[in-house]
Amino acid sequence: MARDVKKIDNKGRFYIPARIKDEFSGDLVVTNSFDRGYLCVYKREDYEKLEEDFLGNTNYFSRDARIFQKLIIAPKIDTILDSQSRLTISDELWENIDAQRGDDICVFDVGSRLEICTVETYKNEDLDYGAIERLSEKYTVSSPSSFGKVTVDTTASEVKLQD
Numbered sequence: 001m002a003r004d005v006k007k008i009d010n011k012g013r014f015y016i017p018a019r020i021k022d023e024f025s026g027d028l029v030v031t032n033s034f035d036r037g038y039l040c041v042y043k044r045e046d047y048e049k050l051e052e053d054f055l056g057n058t059n060y061f062s063r064d065a066r067i068f069q070k071l072i073i074a075p076k077i078d079t080i081l082d083s084q085s086r087l088t089i090s091d092e093l094w095e096n097i098d099a100q101r102g103d104d105i106c107v108f109d110v111g112s113r114l115e116i117c118t119v120e121t122y123k124n125e126d127l128d129y130g131a132i133e134r135l136s137e138k139y140t141v142s143s144p145s146s147f148g149k150v151t152v153d154t155t156a157s158e159v160k161l162q163d
Contacts, residue, residue, distance in 0.1 A: 008101050047076070
């Protein structure tokens with residue numbers, strides 16, 4: 001994961017890091033992140049898979065599912081990079097992370113998406129670097145085939161692996 005610091009210009013735009021502009025050159029979707037204080041930039045096809053997976057498995061009677069739809073799916077904007085590799089984000093989405101024109105932001109390349117937060121959010125984030133070993137053991141596998149079938153038990157908030 002790489003972190004770049006960029007400035008929001010007076011039109012709500014920022015420059016995409018040069019090393020990844022080709023990867024994010026097509027149709028893009030920007031929306032709130034799952035993490036408070038962050039926005040995510042997805043390639044269109046990746047976002048559509050995420051949305052399809054969620055909507056295809058949604059219990060519409062679940063208040064949590066409706067909140068998720070209002071916070072992640074509803075505020076999305078469709079965009080593309082302009083000819084100078086700038087990405088325009090709506091004032092509404094900037095406001096959701098307490099950012100405004102002229103502010104410095106952090107842009108994280110996390111592979112399939114970009115994550116964006118203000119420099120202040122990044123500075124004040126309580127990241128437990130001591131937990132890296134525990135987290136790597138929990139969330140890394142040697143190969144995708146070692147997963148078996150994965151199910152999510154939403155009542156217990158855990159992932160269960162089945163043979």
